[in-house]
Amino acid sequence: MTRSIWKGPFVDTCLFKQKKIRWRIWSRRSCILPQFVGCYAQIYNGKGFVGLKITEEMVGHKFGEFASTRKTSSLGKRALPSKTKIKPIKKVR
Template identity: 60%
Template structure:
């Protein structure tokens, strides 16, 4: 279910300050929508353990900030040992 149009997009982020392009804006709220004012800024999005650095571009406007910081680890595949013994 989507958010009502009359409510507008949800955003907990503060407006960026002057040096935000270099330092970055820390975002703990993964449910916040990115706004057009943040285009060109760097954001550090919290994934539950560490902050993931991401640059906000025009393509990311309107999406949730949690979409850009994955919370899952990549799985490692185990190597199968070959048994060269002949029976």
Template identity: 60%
Template sequence: MTRSLWKGPFSEIATKNQKIWSRRSVILPYLIGKQIMIHNGKSFLTLKVTDEMIGHKLGEFASTRKKAFHKKKTKK
């Protein structure tokens, strides 16, 4: 279910603070060109905001999963 239009987009991003824990916040136009740090649950990931990102949520750009690493089998 989407958010009501009369409420507007949800954003807990302060303009002075670079570190952001709120992954559910929507990227707004005043963030274009700024470099912010998004928390992925363990560490902060640096992100430079572009105009294509407006309207998306911050959590979409900070993956919380590790990539699978499979060991190669060696022949004896």
């Protein structure tokens, strides 16, 4: 469900206070506004920060859409055999 038009886009207040060209963002739910175009942002994905340069095509989307929180898994790959050679145990007489 989308946000009501009369409310306007949600933007966290801490994003307006920062005057930097490059900043860190924990608020993934905030909308990208036209005044953010050309800035560099690092968006928190739950484990670390993902770098992003904001372009005009991103305006209106949310910051969280550009930082994936899940790892890509590849099913069906086998584990590679270890490269270390196992030496046989010598028998003691």
